[in-house]
C-alpha cells in the first residue's frame with residue numbers, strides 16, 4: 001500500500017492516488033495533502049475530522065443536508081455530509097481492490113464484503129449505531 | 132443592509148450579469164461553479180435578511196419627514212436641514228429596497244443546487260466538468276405563472292384564489308469518476324393560494340399559502356465493468372426503471388416530494404434518489420456470488 005489510504009467519492013468510494021504527505025493522528029492512515037483536514041490543523045484526515053465533528057449532534061435520521069445555504073461547501077463540508085449520509089443508512093459501494101477496514105463501519109459494499117455473504121456487517125459502528 | 136450593498140459592489144461583472152439574466156447554463160467545473168455562485172448566494176442571503184428592516188426604516192423615515200414638514204409649515208425653520216436629511220435617506224432606502232427586491236432570487240440554488248455540485252465534485256475526476264442549466268429566479272416569477280383559478284370559498288375564507296406556477300429550475304449531466312453517466316432534472320409545481328377572510332373586528336385579511344410538488348428525475352448509466360445489478364423494489368414515492376445495454380445498465384429514477392411551503396427541498400432528497408441507483412448494484416467482481 002503506497003498511496004493515500006483515504007477513499008474519494010460520495011456515492012461510490014474509490015482509491016485516492018495522492019502521495020501520502022502525513023499520517024492521521026486519529027486513525028494512523030497515510031494521508032495525502034488533499035485528504036488532510038485544514039480544520040484539524042492538518043493533523044487528522046478529513047474522514048476522522050468529520051466523524052469527530054458529528055459526534056455531539058448525532059441527530060438520528062437527519063438528512064445529510066447543508067445548513068441553510070451558508071455552508072462553505074469545501075472538502076471539509078463534503079466529508080461531513082458524506083459521513084452523515086452514510087450514517088443515515090446509505091452503505092457506500094467500493095468497486096476497487098484496495099479494501100480498507102476503515103470504511104467497514106459504514107457497511108461498505110466492497111468485493112470482500114459481498115463475497116463473504118455479508119453477515120458480519122450487522123454490528124453497528126461505534127459512535128452512530130444509536131437507533 | 133450596508134452588508135448587502137457591499138456584497139453587491141464586490142461582485143464581478145460576470146456575477147452581476149448572472150443576477151440580471153438569472154440563468155446559468157453551460158459546461159462548468161463544479162468547484163469553479165461553486166466559486167462563481169457563492170458570492171451571489173451570499174449577496175442574496177444578506178439582501179433577504181435586510182429587505183424587511185430596510186422597508187421598515189424607509190417607512191419610518193418618510194413618517195419622520197412628514198413630521199418635519201408639519202413643523203416647517205408651523206415655521207419651525209430649525210428642522211429644515213433635518214427634513215432634507217430624512218427625506219434624502221428615505222428616498223435612498225426606497226430605491227435600494229426596490230433594487231434588492233428586483234434581484235430577488237430563488238433559494239433553491241444556494242440550498243439545493245450548490246450542495247449537489249459539492250457532492251458530485253467528490254464523485255468526479257479532478258478537473259472534469261458538468262453540464263448545468265440552473266434558473267436562479269424566484270419560483271413565483273411572472274414567466275413561470277401558468278394560470279389563475281376562479282375564486283372559491285373554503286371554511287372561514289370567503290375568497291381563495293389559487294395561482295399556479297411551473298418552475299423547471301434545475302438540470303444537468305456529467306460523467307462520474309467510476310465511468311457512470313448521470314443526468315438529473317428538478318421541476319417544481321407551485322400553487323400560491325391567496326386566502327381572504329373577515330376577522331372578528333370586521334377587517335379583511337389576506338394570507339398567502341403555498342403548496343409545492345417537486346419532481347426529481349435522475350437517469351444514471353452504470354458501467355458493467357464496475358457494477359452488477361441486483362434487484363430491489365422501489366421505495367414509497369419513487370419509481371425505478373432498469374434498462375440493459377451492452378456496456379451499461381441504465382436506471383431511470385423518479386421521486387416526488389410534496390411540501391406545504393415554498394421553501395427549498397432538502398438537498399438530501401436528490402442525494403437519496405441518486406443513491407437508489409447505487410443501492411441496486413454491487414461491485415462487478417462479486418456478481419457471481421450473488422444468489
Ligand SMILES: [Zn+2]
Nearest residue numbers: 024027045048
Ligand atoms: Zn483519520
Ligand SMILES: [Zn+2]
Nearest residue numbers: 004016032035
Ligand atoms: Zn488522498
